[in-house]
Amino acid sequence: MSLARNTLVQSGLTLGSRVLGFARDLALSASFGQGALMDVWATALMLPNLFRRLFAEGAFAQAFVPIYGSVRETEGEEAAAEVASQAVSFIFAVVAGFCILMQIAMPWIMPWLLSAWKGDAVVMRTAVIATQLAMPYLACMTIASLLSGVLNTGGRFALTAAVPAFLNVCTLVPLIAGRFLTEDPTPILLAACLAVTVSGLVQAGLLWWGVSRLGVRVRLGMPRLSPTVKKALALAVPGALAGGAMQINSVVSQVLTGSDEGARSVLYNADRLYQLPLGLIGVAIGLALVPRLTRAFVSGDDEGGRRTLDDGFTLAMVFTLPAAAALFVIPFFIIDATVTRGAFTSEDAARTADALRQFAWGVPAFVLAKVLTPPFFARQDTRRPMIYAVTSVIFTVVVGSALFFILRSRGIDGVLGLAVATSLSAWLNVALLAGTLMRENVWRPSPSFLSRMGRVLAAVAIMGGVLFLAAWQYPLLSRLFLAKEIAVLVVCGVGAAVYGASLLLLRATSLRELKGVLRREPGGGAGVSLEP
Numbered sequence: 001m002s003l004a005r006n007t008l009v010q011s012g013l014t015l016g017s018r019v020l021g022f023a024r025d026l027a028l029s030a031s032f033g034q035g036a037l038m039d040v041w042a043t044a045l046m047l048p049n050l051f052r053r054l055f056a057e058g059a060f061a062q063a064f065v066p067i068y069g070s071v072r073e074t075e076g077e078e079a080a081a082e083v084a085s086q087a088v089s090f091i092f093a094v095v096a097g098f099c100i101l102m103q104i105a106m107p108w109i110m111p112w113l114l115s116a117w118k119g120d121a122v123v124m125r126t127a128v129i130a131t132q133l134a135m136p137y138l139a140c141m142t143i144a145s146l147l148s149g150v151l152n153t154g155g156r157f158a159l160t161a162a163v164p165a166f167l168n169v170c171t172l173v174p175l176i177a178g179r180f181l182t183e184d185p186t187p188i189l190l191a192a193c194l195a196v197t198v199s200g201l202v203q204a205g206l207l208w209w210g211v212s213r214l215g216v217r218v219r220l221g222m223p224r225l226s227p228t229v230k231k232a233l234a235l236a237v238p239g240a241l242a243g244g245a246m247q248i249n250s251v252v253s254q255v256l257t258g259s260d261e262g263a264r265s266v267l268y269n270a271d272r273l274y275q276l277p278l279g280l281i282g283v284a285i286g287l288a289l290v291p292r293l294t295r296a297f298v299s300g301d302d303e304g305g306r307r308t309l310d311d312g313f314t315l316a317m318v319f320t321l322p323a324a325a326a327l328f329v330i331p332f333f334i335i336d337a338t339v340t341r342g343a344f345t346s347e348d349a350a351r352t353a354d355a356l357r358q359f360a361w362g363v364p365a366f367v368l369a370k371v372l373t374p375p376f377f378a379r380q381d382t383r384r385p386m387i388y389a390v391t392s393v394i395f396t397v398v399v400g401s402a403l404f405f406i407l408r409s410r411g412i413d414g415v416l417g418l419a420v421a422t423s424l425s426a427w428l429n430v431a432l433l434a435g436t437l438m439r440e441n442v443w444r445p446s447p448s449f450l451s452r453m454g455r456v457l458a459a460v461a462i463m464g465g466v467l468f469l470a471a472w473q474y475p476l477l478s479r480l481f482l483a484k485e486i487a488v489l490v491v492c493g494v495g496a497a498v499y500g501a502s503l504l505l506l507r508a509t510s511l512r513e514l515k516g517v518l519r520r521e522p523g524g525g526a527g528v529s530l531e532p
Contacts, residue, residue: 013161018276020168022338025272027175028192029344031185035265036123042268043114044130044193047102048137048200050251066380067231069153077216080150085219086229088146093223095142103132113255116263126186133193140200143220147207150216159210163203170199238386248389249396249425253418256397256404263415269339269352270419273331274359277323277367305375309443312371318456318509320367322499325464326492327360330471337478337488355419362423365430372433375442388432392425399424452508459502466498467491 032038072080102109106128110118117123148160171192178188211218253267326334332353340349376385396418403417437443445453470477470491477491478484503509 013158013165017162017165017168020165020172021272024168024172024175025269026339026341027172029269029339030341031175031179031188033265033344033348036117036120037126037185037189038265038268039114039117040123040127040130041189041192042264043110043127044134045196045268046113046251047131048134048141048196050248065149065153066378068149070380072153080153081216081218084146084150084216085221086224086226087233088143088218089221090223090225090229091146091233092139092142092220096139099135099138103135106131106135114264126189130190130193133190134196136197137200140197140204143204144200144207147204147211147218150211150218151207151214154214154216156210156214159207163206166202166206167196167199170195170202238382248393249422252393252396253400253422256401256418263413266348266352266355266413266415267418269335270356270359273334273356274327274363275366277320277363305378306443309371309375309437310446310449312374313368313445314449314452314456316367316371317364317453318503320364321456321460322463322495324360324363325460326467326495327363328357329464329467330491331356331360333471333474333488333491337484351413351415354413355415358416358419359423362426365423365426368430369426369433372430372437375437376433384436385433388429388436391432392429395425395428396421455506455508456503458506459499459508462502463495463499467495470494 028038028041032041068080068083071083110124110128110131114124114127117127144163151160174188174191174195178191182188208218332350335353335356336346336349339352340346373385376382400418400421403421404414407417408414434443438445474484474487477487481487481490
């Protein structure tokens, strides 16, 4: 299929998962607000979420695909299946051992992770049990990540994009049912954490079934550090770190907020919104790009590789820039209209909105990192992206820590400093990746590409002006449309319509091009270019 079509398949299924995730977060916020139990939930999900984003949402799979695909092309399906079996057996054993050690050590680790509540024995005990219940999800994601890579190499993207929805389905069940069974929120929280692990088992099982349907026999056996596994680890683990720089930065920020009551809840709620474009667009395009770029570089089609990367960059920014603008211009409108209810107050919404605005201008960089790392992965170069990722993480730790404590000392919310540092580090990572690709002439923006980007930015500016006026009249719009929930839907719909019309009027795209990129490719060729 064309790059755009593959991306839309991924994005459509991911959107369904994110809608369920949004429903889950509404239930969480209504039940726990922005206090101790919400901080416990965010802490319990911190490591599982990191592994889910590194593994299930593409970074590890992106790095594993070129290895598996190369063996498949040169040695055949059976040899490739053996590579996958050896890799999954070894990595699963390592991660399962790590999970057990973390569960045993959690009573001593938790006071460091959640230092704001270390004086409250009940909160600490609840946090330890909750994290222990959710921890096995990591091992499940290890299996799921490798099976996703096998499916993606075989051209099967739908199942890998669909299974993450089960995390939200499984956790929604105890959150909804528990409110009818008990008034105590603690058992509901613990049941939701257990449901996280159950969802991991379901996801891994469904992906295993999908791989079997593809005709690939992957087996779990005795872990063995074979030469093939060493090569896979040497490329895939740095690749996961490189592709997941933003996720690692997010965890670093959460650790730094452990001493501030409610701060981790702010980051959790902001995280769900600013990472939406990453999940819908960045991950989908990244997963679709790797197999195409691998084919182009293996066949020596450098021009085809550049054209594919241009298309990926353009497609990413056409959808990401308006989303980033909306998060920057109307963050309080979005959060207050959709999340404020129950224990989550308008004051909580205002604090979260301030942080979200500082994450918003980093959103394009978060997505671009997913577009700019595949050219390295396709050439089995994961070392340099990893170095750039580590550099951005160090930047976040140093600058984020400094801003966090400086702002707190002046009576300003320190979370804002972490948000600023995270966005700055994302742009640093993009600058390093793009600079390397242009220096090596792997990719260089063409004049037509730059012209198109200028017109897209103009369309975003027009839409941003409309959203600014809407945010200014938020109370009036809420009364006019009878409910703030309806008002935010109308405003977002109008903004999208204005943006689409502006794209067409400014000739940033055309109806013919939109039909062309969605057309299925005959024989899996290079696809329809987005360039005029």
